[in-house]
Amino acid sequence: LNKLAEPFEVLPNDNPASDAKRQELTDKPAFGQVFSDNMTHMSWTKGEGWSDRRVEPYAPLKLDPGASVLHYAQECFEGLKAYHHDDGSVWLFRPDANANRFRNSAKRLYLPELPVDDFLGSVAALVKRDAAWVPTRREYTLYMRPFLFASEPFLGVRAPEEVDYCVIASPSGPYFPGGVKPVNIWVEDTWFRTGPGGTGFAKCGGNYAASLVGEYRGIENDCEQVCFVDAATKTYLEELGGMNMFAVHKDGHLETPSLTGNILPGVTRNSIIQLAQDEGRDVVETMIKLQDLLDDIKSGEVTEVFACGTAAIITPIGHFKSEKFDVTVGDGGSGEYTVATRNKLLGIQLGEIEDPHDWMWKV
Ligand code: COI
Secondary structure: OHHHHOOOOOOOOOOOOOHHHHHHHOOOOOOOOOOOOEEEEEEEEEEOOEEEEEEEOOOOOOOOOEEEHHOOOEEEOOOOOEEOOOOOOOOEEOOOHHHHHHHHHHHHOOOOOHHHHHHHHHHHHHHHHHHHHHOOOOOOOOEEEEEEOOOOOOOOOOOOOOEEEEEEEEOOOOOOOOOOOEEEEEEEOOOOOOOOOOOOOOOOHHHHHHHHHHHHHHHOOOOOOEEEEEOOOOEEEEEEOOOOEEEOOOOOEEEEEEOOOOOOOOOOHHHOOOHHHHHOOOEEEOOOOOHHHHHHHOOOEEEEEEEEEEEOOOEEEEEEEEOOOOEEEEOOOOHHHHHHHHHHHHHHHHOOOOOOOOOOEEE
């Protein structure tokens, strides 16, 4: 992994957390609440391109109040995890997929595309520097958050001429605490995450900001996540506030919303499709009508539904709720296939079972 990258200069850190403090913070962290000692940082200007590859102490950024990102949300990000293996080594899961998606997100927002090698190198440099921050407890990881933003102070709406790229690292547990405990999903049909030709496929902050009205309507109704339908027809399921979704049919085949451009092409989603195909299962990527899914759940045609994403891993869905319905998936518990697939994916990520597609990259 490191052979690919330009070297990152490692700057001194005079104020790292004490061993005792770091051990406390990495023992059983919640998702995304604490951060490691250092961060990676690169700068880009229209004239010079990418420069200043550095690993520096984690600290608040100096940002001009006129920076375009604060006004027009020219920002995109990624999420991937560093896993501790029993032999003490540290690994990343498919970081090349994140690097490529990051380029596509940047393109959509008219931000400069970060070369794949710089993405990989920046993540690896930080993982190496803060290797002691990778939690060792099962299902706990160092969640890496690369992000790119328009830092140029300028209020005209145009492509920025100055951009910053950073990676921060957060020792984290799964997004939904409680392992395979099923979550409830609020089906939102008033507010939408994105629309045709929008930014749905890009991993940009605006999509997540736009999900919050629906997310909080869900929270008021005892749901952990919101599920969006397509804005054009209010008919087809798209994705959850921050993760993709699969339905398991009684004959064993899987269905998942197709990548219409409104949906984030999840790395976990793609990996689940591959693992299912390896087992000889059919996977249908299609436009799924909300009403059909609800009917199929009620009739027993669909036996399990689960959410998936880097942060969420694989999480069973217990109920779909709205103002008009409350539909229980199966018996409301964790389905057999969901649990088995979660174990298989985690097994690969933790180096416990064979990695047939060479998804793991040693740092
Ligand atoms: C991830 O799964 O990595 C994400 O970026 C989703 C976010 C809701 C945490």
